[in-house]
Amino acid sequence: MQFERKDILDIESLSAEEITFILDTADRMKEISKRPVKKVPTLRGKTVVLFFYEPSTRTRSSFEIAAKRLSADSISISSSSSSMVKGETLADTARNLEAMNPDVIILRHYSAGAPHMLAKLLKTSIINAGDGMHEHPSQALLDLMTVREKKGYIRNLRVAIIGDISHSRVARSDILGFTKMGAEVVLGGPFTMIPAGIESLGATVAGSSDDAVRGADVIMMLRIQKERQQSFLYPSDREYSKVFGLNPERLKKAKKDVLIMHPGPINRGVEISSEVADGPYSIILDQVTNGVSVRMALLFLVAGGVRNVDAD
Numbered sequence: 001m002q003f004e005r006k007d008i009l010d011i012e013s014l015s016a017e018e019i020t021f022i023l024d025t026a027d028r029m030k031e032i033s034k035r036p037v038k039k040v041p042t043l044r045g046k047t048v049v050l051f052f053y054e055p056s057t058r059t060r061s062s063f064e065i066a067a068k069r070l071s072a073d074s075i076s077i078s079s080s081s082s083s084m085v086k087g088e089t090l091a092d093t094a095r096n097l098e099a100m101n102p103d104v105i106i107l108r109h110y111s112a113g114a115p116h117m118l119a120k121l122l123k124t125s126i127i128n129a130g131d132g133m134h135e136h137p138s139q140a141l142l143d144l145m146t147v148r149e150k151k152g153y154i155r156n157l158r159v160a161i162i163g164d165i166s167h168s169r170v171a172r173s174d175i176l177g178f179t180k181m182g183a184e185v186v187l188g189g190p191f192t193m194i195p196a197g198i199e200s201l202g203a204t205v206a207g208s209s210d211d212a213v214r215g216a217d218v219i220m221m222l223r224i225q226k227e228r229q230q231s232f233l234y235p236s237d238r239e240y241s242k243v244f245g246l247n248p249e250r251l252k253k254a255k256k257d258v259l260i261m262h263p264g265p266i267n268r269g270v271e272i273s274s275e276v277a278d279g280p281y282s283i284i285l286d287q288v289t290n291g292v293s294v295r296m297a298l299l300f301l302v303a304g305g306v307r308n309v310d311a312d
């Protein structure tokens with residue numbers, strides 16, 4: 001298929017065919033990262049702007065590494081070092097950036113819909129690197145890539161997503177992504193952190209964390225997003241860990257070849273014990289590795305690589 005999208009804004013608007021195409025492209029990109037010289041000239045002459053309004057370790061660095069591996073020039077701007085601190089709006093800032101002719105703007109913003117607004121406003125390609133509590137499409141794509149790589153398929157897998165579902169853009173994108181690809185998604189966590197009507201995205205809600213874990217092929221643990229919570233939604237970290245956290249005892253209820261995932265950053269001893277996070281079923285660092293490949297694929301696809309030049 002030809003991938004003709006200008007922007008990558010969410011998983012909701014991507015078809016299963018488009019997701020598969022992105023994952024196939026990411027698989028090919030992975031080979032580049034294994035070479036002694038991890039660089040191809042594919043996006044030489046292209047300019048990528050990383051515009052992050054919220055902290056990030058994985059997403060920001062992997063987009064930057066991805067751009068460099070494809071020979072694109074990249075610059076990084078944070079809200080605190082931009083003229084937004086002087087009162088400039090996001091739209092005006094983006095228009096000014098576009099006046100310098102970048103090819104791609106990667107935006108992480110605390111407001112849901114901010115990347116969609118820029119995508120309408122600008123001719124430049126926009127990639128959503130996480131918008132508020134809405135979506136984090138590149139995270140879901142790297143999660144899908146990692147599961148497909150480890151299991152060989154996604155369809156009919158039982159995927160448990162456990163934790164602070166309400167405040168998690170990763171949860172929304174993963175629910176949409178895994179269900180589109182034919183997996184069964186089960187949600188677990190405190191009921192105060194599971195939004196009403198979430199089943200409309202295609203997931204079911206388990207009665208307890210044990211129920212969510214039971215028979216799971218994949219378990220995705222989520223951090224409690226204290227920075228987004230308006231009030232205390234659980235009594236203490238200790239109690240949360242006991243009732244909802246993933247520890248070796250709870251893990252026994254999953255399938256024997258279960259995959260343990262986490263988008264990061266992890267809070268050891270809260271949602272996941274160190275024995276599980278660092279244990280033999282954990283693929284948390286494989287997710288991070290594949291983040292570079294997925295982001296290389298996204299840059300390649302939106303920056304005209306597929307239409308104009310060959311990947312090699």
Ligand code: CP
Binds near residue numbers: 056060136
């Ligand atoms: N998973 C994720 O988005 O991590 P960062 O916040 O470190 O980018």
